[in-house]
Amino acid sequence: MPNPTAAMLVIGDEILSGRTRDANMHHLAAELTKAAIDLLEVRVVSDDPDAITWAVKALSQTYTHVFTSGGIGPTHDDITADNVARAFERPIDVRADARALLEAHYARTGLEINEARLRMARVPEDATLIGNPISAAPGFTLENVHVMAGVPKIFEAMLADLLPRLTGGDPILSQSIQVLRGEGDIAGPLAEIAARFDALSIGSYPFQMDGRFGANIVVRGQDGSQIDAAMAELNRIFPQ
Amino acid sequence: MPNPTAAMLVIGDEILSGRTRDANMHHLAAELTKAAIDLLEVRVVSDDPDAITWAVKALSQTYTHVFTSGGIGPTHDDITADNVARAFERPIDVRADARALLEAHYARTGLEINEARLRMARVPEDATLIGNPISAAPGFTLENVHVMAGVPKIFEAMLADLLPRLTGGDPILSQSIQVLRGEGDIAGPLAEIAARFDALSIGSYPFQMDGRFGANIVVRGQDGSQIDAAMAELNRIFPQ
Numbered sequence: 001m002p003n004p005t006a007a008m009l010v011i012g013d014e015i016l017s018g019r020t021r022d023a024n025m026h027h028l029a030a031e032l033t034k035a036a037i038d039l040l041e042v043r044v045v046s047d048d049p050d051a052i053t054w055a056v057k058a059l060s061q062t063y064t065h066v067f068t069s070g071g072i073g074p075t076h077d078d079i080t081a082d083n084v085a086r087a088f089e090r091p092i093d094v095r096a097d098a099r100a101l102l103e104a105h106y107a108r109t110g111l112e113i114n115e116a117r118l119r120m121a122r123v124p125e126d127a128t129l130i131g132n133p134i135s136a137a138p139g140f141t142l143e144n145v146h147v148m149a150g151v152p153k154i155f156e157a158m159l160a161d162l163l164p165r166l167t168g169g170d171p172i173l174s175q176s177i178q179v180l181r182g183e184g185d186i187a188g189p190l191a192e193i194a195a196r197f198d199a200l201s202i203g204s205y206p207f208q209m210d211g212r213f214g215a216n217i218v219v220r221g222q223d224g225s226q227i228d229a230a231m232a233e234l235n236r237i238f239p240q
Numbered sequence: 241m242p243n244p245t246a247a248m249l250v251i252g253d254e255i256l257s258g259r260t261r262d263a264n265m266h267h268l269a270a271e272l273t274k275a276a277i278d279l280l281e282v283r284v285v286s287d288d289p290d291a292i293t294w295a296v297k298a299l300s301q302t303y304t305h306v307f308t309s310g311g312i313g314p315t316h317d318d319i320t321a322d323n324v325a326r327a328f329e330r331p332i333d334v335r336a337d338a339r340a341l342l343e344a345h346y347a348r349t350g351l352e353i354n355e356a357r358l359r360m361a362r363v364p365e366d367a368t369l370i371g372n373p374i375s376a377a378p379g380f381t382l383e384n385v386h387v388m389a390g391v392p393k394i395f396e397a398m399l400a401d402l403l404p405r406l407t408g409g410d411p412i413l414s415q416s417i418q419v420l421r422g423e424g425d426i427a428g429p430l431a432e433i434a435a436r437f438d439a440l441s442i443g444s445y446p447f448q449m450d451g452r453f454g455a456n457i458v459v460r461g462q463d464g465s466q467i468d469a470a471m472a473e474l475n476r477i478f479p480q
């Protein structure tokens with residue numbers, strides 16, 4: 001059975017303007033690989049209602065899961081929750097269960113719960129909450145869309161809460177070798193091996209280091225003995 | 241006049257699998273901001289012909305410019321050039337001008353020019369070449385799509401060759417302040433300032449540092465005196 005598929009949607013003007021470097025994409029990609037869910041697309045869009053709504057609609061119709069990052073805080077530019085609700089035409093308001101989590105958290109920390117903070121308890125009808133052990137304000141799952149925070153520590157904590165509830169496929173195994181030759185030298189034999197082992201995905205990822213060119217050759221698949229056989233062949237052709 | 245808009249398309253299984261961290265997005269975002277071209281969307285797709293063709297079509301019809309990164313080397317999984325040609329229904333083959341660049345480069349470096357390396361001279365009809373001072377194999381511009389390498393040093397060199405030929409709009413100015421208070425405290429007054437200065441874009445980007453919450457408040461726009469006025473107001477409300 002093919003693995004479940006996934007897309008990520010990053011909401012963030014600050015990434016598109018070059019102010020901030022996205023960190024959550026790399027973390028999500030690694031965690032989904034471990035969970036045997038195939039991440040097939042990432043989109044980064046700006047803090048714009050139509051851009052968010054349209055991307056949520058398109059991605060949720062195409063993939064098994066959509067994971068969003070960013071735009072669920074208390075400020076005026078945090079519009080992700082409202083536009084995910086809009087994409088599914090669901091009502092959204094401050095919800096009692098989310099509000100209770102915030103009230104308990106602020107009672108412990110001595111901060112006042114004001115109108116701005118209550119925005120973080122806005123959750124669409126029928127959504128399931130995603131836990132936030134760091135700052136209490138929850139994420140949520142609506143249909144197949146999982147809405148999480150942009151601050152990396154909180155994103156990671158929410159993902160850790162969410163992932164065990166999702167069902168993955170068969171794990172993808174991978175092995176790799178590094179070849180210190182230009183890709184132009186290795187491309188011919190590599191294409192032959194890729195054609196021979198057509199149940200595997202064999203990728204070549206070039207790099208440049210100390211003025212020399214090299215490539216990491218990565219073999220991926222679900223059949224460990226096939227991967228072993230392809231690696232033996234690669235090691236024979238490109239001795240270290 | 242509004243600024244030209246842009247999207248980036250990253251082609252890379254290695255990023256979606258979590259093996260590699262994308263570096264080109266951050267570089268492109270910063271360079272486009274300097275050039276007054278508004279980057280409004282980034283997509284990362286896998287090394288899949290249909291995914292690449294479909295994304296090139298969708299993005300090139302929506303934005304002034306599309307910048308691609310990755311998948312133009314000599315190996316079997318380098319399929320970007322062919323699928324950009326396919327998106328525009330243009331023929332593609334080894335082109336004399338691109339081949340001449342490669343031949344000169346390999347004559348200098350003493351490497352043989354083989355079938356795999358010649359793949360890098362495949363350029364669609366009517367495309368304009370983008371220079372590659374590092375490893376010679378050129379990128380190209382077809383219609384409004386600029387096809388560049390994935391290796392960061394080569395991507396950056398190609399972008400430096402390309403950008404001076406593109407026309408930007410009015411530069412976006414920005415100023416920011418850091419507030420060491422939770423966003424829940426600052427959201428109320430911030431929303432009022434954002435409403436008052438509606439020609440500016442005012443974003444709040446939360447962070448967590450040494451167990452404390454804070455936010456960078458960034459004010460962006462094209463009118464420097466408006467930005468000064470908004471910053472004065474922010475400094476009055478959130479004294480450092």
